Amino acid sequence: xxxxxxxxxxxxxxxxxxxDLAIGTLSGEGASQLAHPxxxxxQGSKALWSRLPESSKADPTYxxxxxxxxxxxxxxxxxxxxxxxxxGTSLALAAAAQxxxxxxxxxxxxxxxxxxxxxxxxxxMCLIRDLGRPSLFLNMLRVFRPTSPMNMxxxxxxxxxxxxxTALALSRARGALGSAGECSGYLAGIFGxxxxxxxxxxxxxxxxxxxxxxxxxxxxxxxxSGVTSTASMLEILRExxxxxxxxxxxxxxxxxxxxxxxxxxxxxxxxxxxxxRPLKKGKSGLIWRAATIVTGASLAMMLLPKQTRRKRVVSxxxxxxxxxxxxxxxxxxxxxxxxxxxxxxYQQRGRLAAKETGTTE
Amino acid sequence: MAAGxxxxxxxxxxxxxxxxxxxxKQWNQLPDDGFTFTGMSYDNTVHLGxxxxxxxxxxxxxxALSNQDAGDFSWLFSSDVCKxxxxxxxxxxxxxxxxxxxxxxxxxxxxxxxxxCGYCVVNCPFGVIDRREDDGRxxxxxxxxxxxKEDMTPACAKACPTxxxxxxxxxxxxxxxxxxxxxxxxxxxxxAYLYGASKEDQPGTEGLNAFFLLxxxxxxxxxxxxxxxxxxxxxxxxKSMGLAVxxxxxxxxxxxxxxxNGARR
Numbered sequence: 001x002x003x004x005x006x007x008x009x010x011x012x013x014x015x016x017x018x019x020d021l022a023i024g025t026l027s028g029e030g031a032s033q034l035a036h037p038x039x040x041x042x043q044g045s046k047a048l049w050s051r052l053p054e055s056s057k058a059d060p061t062y063x064x065x066x067x068x069x070x071x072x073x074x075x076x077x078x079x080x081x082x083x084x085x086x087x088g089t090s091l092a093l094a095a096a097a098q099x100x101x102x103x104x105x106x107x108x109x110x111x112x113x114x115x116x117x118x119x120x121x122x123x124x125m126c127l128i129r130d131l132g133r134p135s136l137f138l139n140m141l142r143v144f145r146p147t148s149p150m151n152m153x154x155x156x157x158x159x160x161x162x163x164x165x166t167a168l169a170l171s172r173a174r175g176a177l178g179s180a181g182e183c184s185g186y187l188a189g190i191f192g193x194x195x196x197x198x199x200x201x202x203x204x205x206x207x208x209x210x211x212x213x214x215x216x217x218x219x220x221x222x223x224x225s226g227v228t229s230t231a232s233m234l235e236i237l238r239e240x241x242x243x244x245x246x247x248x249x250x251x252x253x254x255x256x257x258x259x260x261x262x263x264x265x266x267x268x269x270x271x272x273x274x275x276x277r278p279l280k281k282g283k284s285g286l287i288w289r290a291a292t293i294v295t296g297a298s299l300a301m302m303l304l305p306k307q308t309r310r311k312r313v314v315s316x317x318x319x320x321x322x323x324x325x326x327x328x329x330x331x332x333x334x335x336x337x338x339x340x341x342x343x344x345x346y347q348q349r350g351r352l353a354a355k356e357t358g359t360t361e
Numbered sequence: 362m363a364a365g366x367x368x369x370x371x372x373x374x375x376x377x378x379x380x381x382x383x384x385x386k387q388w389n390q391l392p393d394d395g396f397t398f399t400g401m402s403y404d405n406t407v408h409l410g411x412x413x414x415x416x417x418x419x420x421x422x423x424x425a426l427s428n429q430d431a432g433d434f435s436w437l438f439s440s441d442v443c444k445x446x447x448x449x450x451x452x453x454x455x456x457x458x459x460x461x462x463x464x465x466x467x468x469x470x471x472x473x474x475x476x477x478c479g480y481c482v483v484n485c486p487f488g489v490i491d492r493r494e495d496d497g498r499x500x501x502x503x504x505x506x507x508x509x510k511e512d513m514t515p516a517c518a519k520a521c522p523t524x525x526x527x528x529x530x531x532x533x534x535x536x537x538x539x540x541x542x543x544x545x546x547x548x549x550x551x552x553a554y555l556y557g558a559s560k561e562d563q564p565g566t567e568g569l570n571a572f573f574l575l576x577x578x579x580x581x582x583x584x585x586x587x588x589x590x591x592x593x594x595x596x597x598x599x600k601s602m603g604l605a606v607x608x609x610x611x612x613x614x615x616x617x618x619x620x621x622n623g624a625r626r
Contacts, residue, residue: 016392016412028390029503032472033412034496035392041412041493043397053401057424062583063401065408068488072479089609096613103621132477132497136457139476143458147592150480151456189613197605204598205454205591206483212591215598223605227612245620253612334483345580348587 042070059342067341068207071334076130078331080123081199082324084157085226086233087119088196091164093230093250095189098182108234108243113168113185115233116192120161127157149202156198160191196226203330209275209347210337211330214265221261221326227254228295229323235316244312248302255299255319262292262326274346278333288329295322365466366509367570368518368526369534370440371541372582373553375525377403377417377438384520385415388505402436408583409441411493414502415517416441420581428549439582440526442517443468443489443502444557445570450590451481451490451501459499466531466570467504475499486566486588504571531570535559538574545574552576556584565589 015035019026026032053064061067094112097105128137140154163184170181200222204215211218231251239247269276278284298318301311337343385391391412399405402419409416420437429435449468452460459474460481470481470490477497481490490501505515513519518528527534538555545553553576555562557569565588579586 016394017390019390026390028388029505029507030389030391030412030414030500033391033493033498033500035412035493036495039495040395041392041410042491043395043407043410057422060422060578060581062418062420062581063399063404065401065583066488067583067585069410069482069485069491071483072492072494089613092609093613093616096610096617099614100617100621103617105617130478132479132492132494132499133475136474136476139457139459139474140478142474143456145453145456145458147453148456148480149595150454150478154456193606193609194602196609197602200605201595201598201602202480205595207450207486207588207591208483211483212594215595216601219598219602220605220608223602223609227609242620246616249619250612250616253616257608257612338483338488341580341583344585348585348589351589352587 042072061341061345064341066339067344068338070338071206071208071331072132073130073331073334075328076126078327079324080126080130081203081222081327081331082225082229083119083123083126084199085196085222085323085327086229087116087123088160088192088194089223089226089230089254090115090119090233091160091188091192092196093189093246094167095186095192097246098185098189104242105246107240108246109185110171111234111237111243112230113164113171113188115230116160116164116188117168120157120164120195124157124161149198149205153195153198153202156191156194160188160195163188163191193223197223206334207344208334208337209272209340209343210269210278210333213271213275213347214269217261217264217268218330221258221265224254224257224261225323225326227251228258228298228319230254232298232316232319232323235312236320239312248307251315251319252299252302255295255302258295258323258326259292259299262295272343272347272350274340274343275337277340277343278336279329282336284329284332284336287325287332291322291325291329294318294325298322365531365570366504366528367445367466367531367534367572368442368504368515368528369538369558369572369574370442371525371527371538371574372437372439372576373525373545373550373574374523375417375438375440376523377419377436378522379406379417380520380522381415381440381517381526382406382413382417384516385502386413388508388516389414389503409443409489409491409501411491411496411500414442414500418582420577422577422581426576427551435576437576437581439573439575440517440521441582441584442571443504444487444566444572445502445504446590447560447567447570448590448593449566450484450486450592451499453590453592454480454484456480463506463509465504465506465509467506467509468501468570469503469506470499470501472498472500484591486585486590534572538572541574550576563588565593 090112145151166184200219301315557572
């Protein structure tokens with residue numbers, strides 16, 4: 001997106017500014033804003049003429065026009081949530097497996113670390129691709145700002161990447177270097193747990209009603225989904241015997257926790273029914289329901305008697321699809337939630353009423 | 362540090378001329394937004410955005426104002442702008458530190474730092490800041506930072522023909538606003554109230570540096586009735602993250618140990 005989108009000679013006169021650069025200069029606060037002659041600023045995806053506003057005296061809105069701005073995030077961000085969850089949880093599982101020295105889990109540790117480094121790399125690429133100015137990605141690391149979950153996430157991702165790389169590089173080393181590698185593996189596990197769950201805080205730290213209302217459950221849902229993603233990926237990849245036992249228990253726990261968290265999120269967002277609407281209706285509602293069903297199916301697959309390799313692969317694919325869809329659904333739900341001014345108004349009026357009567361939410 | 366500066370927008374005397382919108386575009390050299398016909402009163406600007414830093418709202422209501430005798434109708438105008446909140450969601454969520462608080466207590470996006478992550482967009486409780494897709498960065502009202510540095514009045518306030526937009530030191534503006542409310546109430550306009558004038562009025566943002574005098578519910582102006590900066594409620598989410606991390610560690614270690622014990626048996 002960066003760089004010159006159109007020839008410099010078109011700047012000023014043809015970009016909606018009507019400034020002839022032969023006689024005027026571009027020097028105002030907004031002068032550096034690139035404006036392509038053929039594009040307009042975002043107007044939101046809701047057509048202005050889609051329907052008549054339902055405003056009434058008692059329940060006013062401004063022509064039903066959105067009060068909030070729609071999120072700008074497209075497919076890269078939910079994919080990043082998935083990859084971060086997958087990579088982070090894999091690193092955590094690798095670190096846990098490191099604890100059990102006599103378990104014969106060397107293969108599992110190696111697999112998990114490779115999933116970790118691949119997920120961190122691909123996830124980082126998604127994050128960069130999503131930026132309006134990808135070349136300035138490293139500006140994320142010019143400050144340390146605990147109030148911004150996105151800034152914390154940039155540090156967590158960097159930490160996870162660096163420690164995983166070190167652990168992988170030193171995995172065959174002996175002596176002091178070997179211990180350093182071991183140590184890096186544990187550190188990567190800690191960063192990994194952060195990576196898999198901070199994205200829930202990131203989504204919850206927003207004004208989008210459906211996201212904000214679900215903030216308490218989002219980190220748990222994302223972490224649980226991370227466990228499902230890791231177990232599913234390991235099920236799809238070839239497993240040796242000891243790791244199969246680990247993956248089975250891990251995957252069972254992840255899927256049950258994910259389904260429970262999905263239900264908890266529906267309940268939390270549903271505290272104000274208008275707020276939960278995107279989880280029930282429209283495209284986001286459809287993907288959300290499908291995610292629940294697919295995750296449920298993958299759990300059912302695991303509980304069938306006689307676990308064959310084929311059944312394991314199928315439940316792995318279903319688990320992966322469920323996790324991906326759940327994250328897409330949450331990202332997708334942000335748009336209709338931002339478009340509906342009443343979702344914010346009812347949420348806030350409810351909060352004010354609760355404050356007045358002295359009840360907490 | 363200079364005293365905090367801000368806007369007091371008295372919507373009772375706004376005449377809907379849109380001189381503020383034009384002055385803002387001209388001074389800041391912002392590109393146009395396209396020429397849409399909305400059919401909703403005189404508002405074809407629709408909302409604030411990356412290239413629109415002032416927006417006049419036109420509210421047609423089937424209710425008369427309390428001191429008017431004009432049948433069941435009133436027409437309200439309000440020039441909306443970035444609120445430069447005391448606790449600014451955009452600033453607190455910005456991961457690059459591109460958004461800063463200036464020496465005038467205003468909130469400013471440094472265009473050379475912003476990398477267009479879009480996080481501020483979902484952190485503004487008023488839906489003000491937006492990313493311009495062809496430019497790639499987030500933009501909003503700067504409260505004419507360039508003019509303030511030269512001790513000049515921001516372009517919109519300068520152009521306002523009725524002084525509906527008043528610029529000045531915040532303490533002074535708040536006093537003027539309170540006086541104006543008293544005056545309006547005396548004149549029988551009992552619905553007049555201040556929106557976001559102080560921390561007490563609006564605890565969620567701890568007060569706005571650009572506050573308003575309104576005549577109807579905030580919702581009618583497309584303003585949130587109880588805006589809250591997300592950082593104020595996010596502690597819950599961080600706590601849940603702690604729980605999630607513990608849960609994940611227990612699950613991972615549990616799986617490894619259970620599987621190991623099973624193998625030995």
